Structure formats: C-alpha cells, structure tokens
Amino acid sequence: MITEPDRIRELFDRLSEHISEKCSVFMVGGGAMMTYRLKSATKDVDIIVENQTVFDRMEKALIEMGFEPKIPESIYGRLNISNIYIRDDYRIDMFSERICGKLSLSRKMIDRSHLHSEHGKLRLYVCSLEDILLLKSITDREGDYDDCRKICRHDIDWDSFFDEMVSQSQGENEVWISYISDRLTALSEAGFFIPILDSVQRMEKEYLERWSGSLLRKQTSGVSGKKARIVRSSCKGCHECVELCPSEAISFEDGGACIDPDRCTGCGSCVTICRFDAIILRT
Numbered sequence: 001m002i003t004e005p006d007r008i009r010e011l012f013d014r015l016s017e018h019i020s021e022k023c024s025v026f027m028v029g030g031g032a033m034m035t036y037r038l039k040s041a042t043k044d045v046d047i048i049v050e051n052q053t054v055f056d057r058m059e060k061a062l063i064e065m066g067f068e069p070k071i072p073e074s075i076y077g078r079l080n081i082s083n084i085y086i087r088d089d090y091r092i093d094m095f096s097e098r099i100c101g102k103l104s105l106s107r108k109m110i111d112r113s114h115l116h117s118e119h120g121k122l123r124l125y126v127c128s129l130e131d132i133l134l135l136k137s138i139t140d141r142e143g144d145y146d147d148c149r150k151i152c153r154h155d156i157d158w159d160s161f162f163d164e165m166v167s168q169s170q171g172e173n174e175v176w177i178s179y180i181s182d183r184l185t186a187l188s189e190a191g192f193f194i195p196i197l198d199s200v201q202r203m204e205k206e207y208l209e210r211w212s213g214s215l216l217r218k219q220t221s222g223v224s225g226k227k228a229r230i231v232r233s234s235c236k237g238c239h240e241c242v243e244l245c246p247s248e249a250i251s252f253e254d255g256g257a258c259i260d261p262d263r264c265t266g267c268g269s270c271v272t273i274c275r276f277d278a279i280i281l282r283t
Contacts, residue, residue: 001089003041005034009117011045011090016119018061023054024123026105026113028135029093030147032126035116038150044084044091048105048127055096059083062092099135103168103176112160129154130161134168137183138176140236140275148183152192162196169203175211175272177204211272212246226266226281228259234278241270241279 002008008031026049027035030042049055063069067085085092098104112128127135133151136144169177181204188194228249235256242250242257249263250270257278259270270279 001041001043002031002034002045008034008045012117012119012122012124014065015058015061016122018064019057019120019122021057022121022123023049023057024125025049025054025058026110026125026127027116028099028127028132032132033147033150035126036129036154038154039147044093046093046095048095048097048099050097050105050110052096055094058094059085062094067092099139103135103138103173106164106167108160108164108167128157128160130157131164134161134164134180138179145183145186148187149190149192152187152194158194158196162199165200166203174207177207178273179275211269226268226283227261227264228266228268228270229280229282230257230259231278231280232256234276236276236278238275240273240275244273245270 008027025047027045027047029044029046030039031045031047033039034042047058049058059069062085065087067087067090070084070086083094085094095105109127109131110125112131113125114128116124116126118124129151133148133156136148136151165177165180169180177200181200184194184197184200188197237252237256239252239257242252246267246269247263247265249260249265251258251260257270259279266281268281271281
C-alpha cells in the first residue's frame with residue numbers, strides 16, 4: 001500500500017535510472033487520485049503508455065529494478081491489463097494503448113493530462129479528472145464507484161467527458177455506453193448533478209434498440225451452430241445476461257449464470273453484454 005505521494009516520485013526516480021531513451025507515461029487510477037488529493041493511499045499505480053515500444057522500455061526497466069511480472073487474474077478480465085508488476089509493497093498495473101480492450105489513450109486525453117514530474121528521460125503525466133472518471137465509469141473493481149463519487153465532488157468539465165465518451169464509443173465499442181450510463185445513473189441517484197445524464201441515457205436507449213434489432217436479424221437468419229458457455233471462474237453473478245437473453249436460455253444458480261443448451265440459439269447477445277468476459281461461443 002502506498003500512503004505517501006513522495007513514494008510515487010521516488011519510484012519513478014529509480015525507474016529513470018534504467019531508462020536510456022525518452023519515455024512518457026500517463027498515470028490514472030489511485031496513484032493519479034493521490035496527486036489530486038482525492039485519496040490518501042493506493043494499493044497500485046496504474047499507468048498507460050502510448051505504444052508497444054514504450055511498453056517494452058518500461059517493462060525492461062521494471063524487471064531490472066526487481067519487479068516481477070504477473071499474469072492478471074481473472075477478476076481483472078474486464079480491464080484488459082497488459083501486465084502487473086510487483087516488488088515488495090509496490091504494484092504497477094501497466095496498460096499498452098488501450099484500457100478494457102476498447103478505450104484508447106486518445107490524443108485529447110494526452111492533451112488534457114498535465115506533467116507531474118520529470119525523471120531524467122522519463123516523464124510522468126497525470127490524466128485529467130474527466131478522463132479518470134470516464135475510465136472508472138467502465139471498470140468494476142472494488143472501490144471504483146466510491147472513487148467516482150470523490151471525483152464528482154469536484155468541478156468536472158462534462159463537455160469534455162461527453163465528447164471523449166462519444167469519440168470512444170464508436171462501432172463495436174458502443175457497448176461502453178451502457179456501462180457509463182449505469183455508473184452516471186447511480187451517481188445521479190446518489191445526489192450528484194450530472195448535466196449530461198439525459199443525453200447519455202438517450203444514447204444508451206438508441207444503442208440497445210440497434211443491438212436488439214441486430215439480434216433479431218441474427219435469430220431469423222439462422223443459427224451458426226455455436227452455443228454460449230459460461231466461464232464460471234469469471235462470472236460475477238450480475239444477472240445482466242439472465243435479464244437480456246432473448247431466448248430465456250440463461251438462469252441463475254449457485255451464485256452464477258447457467259445456460260440451457262437446448263434453449264440457446266447462439267445469437268451471441270450474452271457474449272456482447274457480459275462485462276466480465278465470462279461467456280464464450282463454442283460449437
């Protein structure tokens with residue numbers, strides 16, 4: 001557990017000793033919130049890098065410092081962490097270019113970030129509160145909702161938040177609208193003023209209408225022969241697939257989802273909506 005902001009600075013000071021070429025990294029999550037004085041401690045430092053080249057440089061430096069890479073556990077499936085690095089009581093979660101598989105480190109996010117500190121050839125930036133809020137609106141780790149509440153107690157540029165959400169939620173990424181709508185609705189119900197909520201909820205409704213129409217076309221055009229299967233170790237029992245399955249093939253038993261193969265049509269709706277990558281299609 002990191003309880004002092006200076007320990008983050010010290011960490012990157014030591015990292016810089018192993019960096020021979022220019023690198024810029026962008027901090028989000030608990031470490032970033034500590035710099036905004038919104039958290040007093042964090043169990044990990046989340047950083048995003050722009051490309052694989054920077055990722056490789058950072059990974060090499062971390063390993064030289066004695067950090068041990070760990071394969072992310074199944075509970076982090078929705079986050080799509082590129083790798084986790086642990087040494088003593090330090091832990092770094094490093095993402096390469098994208099978070100949660102879809103959300104990119106965009107140019108506007110980079111422009112909104114501010115320089116935290118320089119460490120030789122290594123520059124540490126902190127993402128804006130708007131972008132931290134956006135990231136935490138689509139993740140579901142313990143404490144993310146409480147972090148969103150803390151952020152919303154401060155001035156938020158909701159126009160920037162909304163523009164980034166729209167930019168990121170295109171094509172196959174559109175499902176993120178549902179996650180963001182859920183989080184903002186919960187914040188509104190908790191008493192926070194969310195000026196963009198009506199617009200976000202309208203976008204979610206339009207997305208779900210298109211999504212359900214697409215499923216109907218798949219069902220009427222024939223079945224691929226594939227069936228949905230539950231990955232029990234990843235299922236969190238959220239019930240969303242149970243409620244949204246158009247063929248009512250999913251039930252809830254023993255703390256998790258179960259699929260009736262006789263009812264399953266292989267439409268893939270549950271795979272699309274699952275937030276935890278706990279459902280797959282197989283022949």
